[in-house]
Amino acid sequence: MATEARILPPRVIAPRTIGRSVLLTLPIALWSLLIFSNSFRQPSRSVQIAGLLTAVFMMALFFMMMRTWSTYRWRRWFFVALGILFPVGFIHTVMVMRGTMGIPMEEMIAGRTPFCFMPIPLLILPAALTRTVVFPGSILPGAGMSGGGIAAMFGLWLAITLVVGKGWCSYACFFGGIEEGVASVPKLAKLRKIDPRWRYGPWAVLLAMVLLSLALFEPAYCMWLCPFKAVSEYVAARNTLGLIQNGIFIALFAGLVIVLPWLTKKRTQCAFFCPFGAFQSIFNKTSVFEVKIDRTRCSPCVLCQNACPTMSLTEESIAQGNTLMSCMKCGACVDVCPKHAAVWHIKGTEVAVKPERARLMLLYAAWAMAVMFGGTIIAQGLATLLHVFI
Amino acid sequence: MIGSFVFGEALALGLSSGPACMASCGPVVVPSLLAEQSGMRPSARYLSTFLGARFLGYLLFAAVAWELGVLLALPPAPRLLMMGIVHVLLGGVLLWYAYSVGRAHAPSRPGSELVTIGVAKKRGISGPAALGFLTGLSLCPPFVIAGVRAAQLHSVAAAVVFFAVFFVGTSVWFVPLVGLGRLRRSEAVTTVARMAMVLIAVYYLLLGSAMLMGRNLYGY
Numbered sequence: 001m002a003t004e005a006r007i008l009p010p011r012v013i014a015p016r017t018i019g020r021s022v023l024l025t026l027p028i029a030l031w032s033l034l035i036f037s038n039s040f041r042q043p044s045r046s047v048q049i050a051g052l053l054t055a056v057f058m059m060a061l062f063f064m065m066m067r068t069w070s071t072y073r074w075r076r077w078f079f080v081a082l083g084i085l086f087p088v089g090f091i092h093t094v095m096v097m098r099g100t101m102g103i104p105m106e107e108m109i110a111g112r113t114p115f116c117f118m119p120i121p122l123l124i125l126p127a128a129l130t131r132t133v134v135f136p137g138s139i140l141p142g143a144g145m146s147g148g149g150i151a152a153m154f155g156l157w158l159a160i161t162l163v164v165g166k167g168w169c170s171y172a173c174f175f176g177g178i179e180e181g182v183a184s185v186p187k188l189a190k191l192r193k194i195d196p197r198w199r200y201g202p203w204a205v206l207l208a209m210v211l212l213s214l215a216l217f218e219p220a221y222c223m224w225l226c227p228f229k230a231v232s233e234y235v236a237a238r239n240t241l242g243l244i245q246n247g248i249f250i251a252l253f254a255g256l257v258i259v260l261p262w263l264t265k266k267r268t269q270c271a272f273f274c275p276f277g278a279f280q281s282i283f284n285k286t287s288v289f290e291v292k293i294d295r296t297r298c299s300p301c302v303l304c305q306n307a308c309p310t311m312s313l314t315e316e317s318i319a320q321g322n323t324l325m326s327c328m329k330c331g332a333c334v335d336v337c338p339k340h341a342a343v344w345h346i347k348g349t350e351v352a353v354k355p356e357r358a359r360l361m362l363l364y365a366a367w368a369m370a371v372m373f374g375g376t377i378i379a380q381g382l383a384t385l386l387h388v389f390i
Numbered sequence: 391m392i393g394s395f396v397f398g399e400a401l402a403l404g405l406s407s408g409p410a411c412m413a414s415c416g417p418v419v420v421p422s423l424l425a426e427q428s429g430m431r432p433s434a435r436y437l438s439t440f441l442g443a444r445f446l447g448y449l450l451f452a453a454v455a456w457e458l459g460v461l462l463a464l465p466p467a468p469r470l471l472m473m474g475i476v477h478v479l480l481g482g483v484l485l486w487y488a489y490s491v492g493r494a495h496a497p498s499r500p501g502s503e504l505v506t507i508g509v510a511k512k513r514g515i516s517g518p519a520a521l522g523f524l525t526g527l528s529l530c531p532p533f534v535i536a537g538v539r540a541a542q543l544h545s546v547a548a549a550v551v552f553f554a555v556f557f558v559g560t561s562v563w564f565v566p567l568v569g570l571g572r573l574r575r576s577e578a579v580t581t582v583a584r585m586a587m588v589l590i591a592v593y594y595l596l597l598g599s600a601m602l603m604g605r606n607l608y609g610y
Contacts, residue, residue, distance in 0.1 A: 129409055197581050204585030207424075211417040211586075212593060224593070244596070 021066040027364065028062045032371050039379060046390065050383035057081070057378070058371045065363060069356070071331030075170065076180060082374040083177015085381025087231040090114075092384040094233055102236030108136035114233075115150045117157050117173075118226060119219035121279040122209055126217060134217050160369050164362070165287025166280045167329040169270060171366040172373050175228045176270050183261035183309060191263040199271065199311055199326065202278035209275050221275055227252035270328070271310035281325045289362040290345050291334060293321045294352040297341035304333035304342045321351065329362065396543070397555045403539065404559015407532030411560040412567075414530035415444075417590045418480065418521050423570050424583035425491040433571025437564055440522035445557050447526015448533075452553040455537065456546045470601050473529055477598030480524045484591035487517045488584040532560065 016024075032055040039051020061074045068074075094101055103113060113136040126134045133150060161168055169176055205225065212220035222229075224245060229235070230253035235242045252273075260268035270277050284290070293304070298318060305313040312327040323333070333342040343355035344362060412419075419440060426436050490506065506516055536556045540549040573579065 129413070197577070200578055200581045201585060203578075203582040204589065207421060207582060208417070208586040208589040208593075211420055212590065214413045215415075215417050220593075241600070 015067050016069065018067070021063055024066040024360070025059060025063040028367055028371065029059045031368050032058050032375070035371050035375060036379065044383070044387070046383045046386035047379075050379045050386055053382060054375050054379040058367070058375050062363070062367055070335045071359065071363070072335045075331060076184065078370060078374065078378075079170065079177040080181035080184070081177070081378050082174050083179075083181060085378045085385075086174035086177075087381075089377060089380035089384050090232050092388075093380075100236070101233050103233050104236045104238075111136055115153050117153060118175075118228075118276045119213075119222050120154065120157060121206060121276060122213040122219045122221055125210060125214045129214075132217070134213060135219050135222075156373065160373070161280065161283045162286055163365050164289065164329065164369070165284035166277070166325075166327060167287065167289065167362070167366050168280050168283075169274075169277050169328040170330040171370045173276075174374065174377055175274075176267060178231070179257045179261040179267050179269050180309065182258055183265045183267060186262060186265060189263065189265040191260075194264060194266070194311065196311065196314065199324075201272040202274050202281075202326075205273055206275035206278040224248060225252065227256050227269060227273075230254075265309075266311065267309040271326070277326070277328075284325050284327065288347045289329060289358065289365075290347060291323050291327055291329065291331075292343055292345040292351045293318050293323075294341045294343055295319075295321045297339045297352070299339060299341075301338070303336050303338065307332040307336040329366075331359075334359075396548075396552065399539070400536070400552045400555035401559045403532075403536060404556040405562060406559075407535065408560040408563030410532050411530060412563045414528070414532075415525045415564075417593075418484065418525055419564070419567060420570070421583045421586040421590065422484070422487055422517060422521060423567060424573070424575075425487070425580055425587065428571060428573060428575040430568060430571040433568045436518045437568055439516055440518040440525075441561050441564060443516075443519040443522030444526035445522075445554070447523045448553050448557050449550050451527050452537070452540060452549050453546055456541065456549045469529065470604065472527075474598045474601030476524055476527050477594045477601060479598075480521070480528070481591040481594035481598060483517070483520045483524060484587045484594065487521070488587040488591065490517065491580060491584050491587075 015021075036051040036055040039047050039054075042048055042051075058078065061078055064074045065071055091101060098107070107113060115135065119135055123133055123135055126132055135150065157168070160172055164171065205221070209221040209225070223235075225248065227249060229246070229249040234249060235245045237243045237246050252269075256269035256273055260266075293313075298321075300315070300318050302315070302318070305315070305318065308323075308327075309330060309332060310326055310328055312324040313333060314324065317324055331344075334344060336342075340355075341352075343352045344358040345351055345355065346358045346361065349358070419437075423433060423436055426432050536553060540552040540556075543549050543552055
């Protein structure tokens with residue numbers, strides 16, 4: 001009985017006190033103010049207001065995570081905001097600098113293409129074999145419209161990834177938010193029977209794209225399959241090839257990011273297609289944070305399995321007390337479990353002992369990164385909206 | 391003396407351009423090899439069949455091109471047509487291969503057999519052989535370099551031998567792929583390999599169709 005009282009998170013009894021929640025939020029509040037302090041010094045009122053609103057937004061969400069003991073629903077607000085506001089800020093920048101969302105070939109040749117993290121796995125083999133970065137961007141800081149160039153983006157990704165593993169896909173990726181938002185709209189899934197073999201899709205896309213990138217010496221995923229080209233920047237369609245490419249981008253976006261998430265209530269693009277997600281799964285092995293299933297408490301009711309947006313829990317994995325390596329650490333299973341059997345865990349420690357401490361440690365790392373990376377993107381998008389409409 | 395120098399050059403050319411050959415054939419070889427049974431022996435058998443058929447493709451192309459006198463500079467229109475046909479066939483074979491893997495992995499099938507594509511086992515074609523032959527006809531950059539050099543030789547026999555030695559040089563780089571046999575096959579590995587084959591096949595079909603319609607896509 002004493003052990004049970006120690007293990008049971010107190011959220012079943014009452015929310016955490018306001019004072020204690022504020023205290024726990026304090027480090028994130030200070031970090032947010034530090035990150036957005038630069039916005040407050042900008043001459044533009046829109047940038048100042050956007051920075052302030054974003055800082056408050058990020059602090060408030062973290063506070064609610066502390067107060068309610070719940071992770072998923074508050075993280076989702078951030079993630080959806082990031083998914084929606086990234087295209088807003090990005091498209092605005094592209095239009096100001098280039099006058100069009102289309103990337104002309106001369107921009108690619110000049111290496112002025114903004115770099116995103118998606119092609120990282122596609123660049124490794126060509127770089128290892130020929131010391132060539134097969135991406136039309138510069139590795140120098142300040143190059144490209146992202147301002148940071150490939151080296152900065154790579155360094156940032158590596159640092160974050162080593163700590164949170166595939167948590168990147170829940171706290172940093174600026175693409176997954178749109179489908180998570182769409183998936184949250186319908187109350188019930190209309191399409192419930194999904195062949196579990198679709199889970200291998202991201203690995204297949206990764207394998208095919210890595211091999212094609214090496215053969216063609218170009219980031220094949222960006223050229224042919226990225227659904228998010230539809231809401232960021234497309235290929236300037238000056239010929240049939242461009243039209244075909246853009247047609248593929250739009251069809252994939254409509255299918256994987258809008259229609260299927262609506263029908264299944266899953267993050268279908270992330271779960272069944274994204275090659276970067278598959279690559280990122282490997283780093284769940286280096287991250288110390290994970291979700292475990294405490295077999296002594298599990299009924300099993302499969303509520304966690306149904307709640308998982310990426311089908312990263314199966315009956316077999318639950319029986320073994322684990323999630324699959326595709327787990328994105330979003331917290332949906334932990335929050336939904338009525339028996340508190342799904343728990344946050346730090347590798348090397350005993351399962352289900354002080355899981356809240358594990359959650360706090362993950363959240364401090366993940367949220368600090370979210371404020372710095374996603375928060376600045378949200379602020380940029382917000383500033384754009386304020387600038388246009390106010 | 392001059393002959394041995396030329397063939398030494400062919401070997402050196404093959405060895406130096408082998409990584410480019412492997413990169414060019416990778417989208418075909420790697421997933422189809424992963425779709426085969428696990429074990430070093432099946433992998434070695436796959437690679438020897440693939441490379442043997444690729445060798446035949448090389449020699450056939452070298453002999454025909456030399457006889458027609460077009461080895462040095464194949465005109466753009468027939469080159470595009472040939473490349474288009476090869477890519478469409480490669481795409482078709484890869485699709486068929488991906489489909490055949492499901493049937494080939496039936497419990498009744500002996501584990502050491504390679505995947506055959508075709509309606510019936512006796513009339514089926516060895517999958518690796520079909521893929522190897524088609525990649526042998528594909529105009530990858532190292533192949534073109536070897537073709538240019540072979541065209542300067544005095545006879546068709548010399549051109550064919552040049553290509554044979556060049557082939558040996560490039561094939562050395564394929565040997566490490568036997569190691570993929572050590573990867574334990576499961577439903578996950580086979581499914582990933584089959585899905586990847588379908589994706590790559592669609593890409594080749596798209597590329598091949600564009601070429602057949604006279605559209606020269608960048609990179610080719």
